[in-house]
Amino acid sequence: MRRIILSTESGADLPSDLAEEYGVQVVPMHIIMDGKDYLDGSLPVEDIYDYYERTKKIPSTTATNVHEYQELFTSIRENDPDCIIVHVGYTSKASSSFQNAVIAAEEFEDIYLIDALNVTGGLAAIVVYAAQVLKKEPDIEPERLVEKIESVVPKSRLAFIPGSLEFLKAGGRVSNMASLIGTLLKIKPCIELKNGKLMSTKKYRGKMSGATEKLMNDYLSEFNIDREQLYFIYSIGLDESIKQRMDEVAKENGFENVRWIQAGGMISTHSGPGGFGVAGLEQ
Incomplete structure (x- = not known):
């Protein structure tokens, strides 16, 4: 049976221990501060607050871009060429990140994309649900897994x-x-x-x-x-x-x-x- 690998964005705030436990691949979004582009997760949160205290401005944020998704999907496939990828993404109503994933996925086969319509813990809850289903049913058909995930998105x-x-x-x-x-x-x-x-x-x-x-x-x-x-x-x-x-x-x-x-x-x-x-x- 082909292995199914889950992925999501850093905006899910999925704790690292859970990502490691379930093998979820997390791609970073971006924070722009002081004219520099930082990958989300590489910058201490305290630096964001310090920046605001100094400037009375907040950093800007940007989506994961198409190239980064291409690199993510390529990396996953290099490690497991026969795998199926199920990406559970940050809401498309608040970021272009999901649409960028859609564009990137056009160059690959056997990638399923789910718009979670949620962020932070709401997105993490869906990702963990998907991971737990996959753990309980490792031989589940990808279409069935996607169906199950989509059923909890509105919940x-x-x-x-x-x-x-x-x-x-x-x-x-x-x-x-x-x-x-x-x-x-x-x-x-x-x-x-x-x-x-x-x-x-x-x-x-x-x-x-x-x-x-x-x-x-x-x-x-x-x-x-x-x-x-x-x-x-x-x-x-x-x-x-x-x-x-x-x-x-x-x-x-x-x-x-x-x-x-x-x-x-x-x-x-x-x-x-x-x-x-x-x-x-x-x-």
Whole structure:
């Protein structure tokens, strides 16, 4: 039986131990800072925050390009010439990365491309699901695996609270006035993935500790998340007491496994320090 190999982008924030365990190939996206192009993952996240403190600007981010996908697919095939590649990609509604993968794949055979319509932990949840299916059914037909993955794409639910309205403002994601009002009233927007697009939905007032708990309550009320696995996403700077409380809330709600995922450079560039998110798959 031909081996199936999974791949995804760094914007999935897939922890390295899980990527290694399941043999998932991760291709980096890009962060542009001080006129230099850094591969996502090669730059400490703290450098992004330091850059903002110095310049009051945030770095820009760019997609994985066609050539990089060609190199990825070629490298995978060189190591395993007879393999089948299943690429689970970063939402096409927020980046050109997936379309670049589509273009690159035209030069290869037996590559399946799935638009996960999600980012960070929401994308990681889909990738891990795919990896676990493949582990349980190593002889699964690729078409059947793709069918299973596509069936959970609309069930992956991600919601997060950015750590800094200043980062949203600097990135042009909210107006100056909206940011000022938000700061004065201590309003924290909830960002969710809706049909692959990042959208501001609810707003929480008060400290981050209270906002995160409200987010969790709303998230669990709105979505019937599979209790077998839950993902918490955080950007550097989130208070440890909030992490402890979120673990307690997850346990109180019957989750068997909770995995904390640190937001990498790509996501942290948009969310700022101290952000919190939750992701899981609906039953």
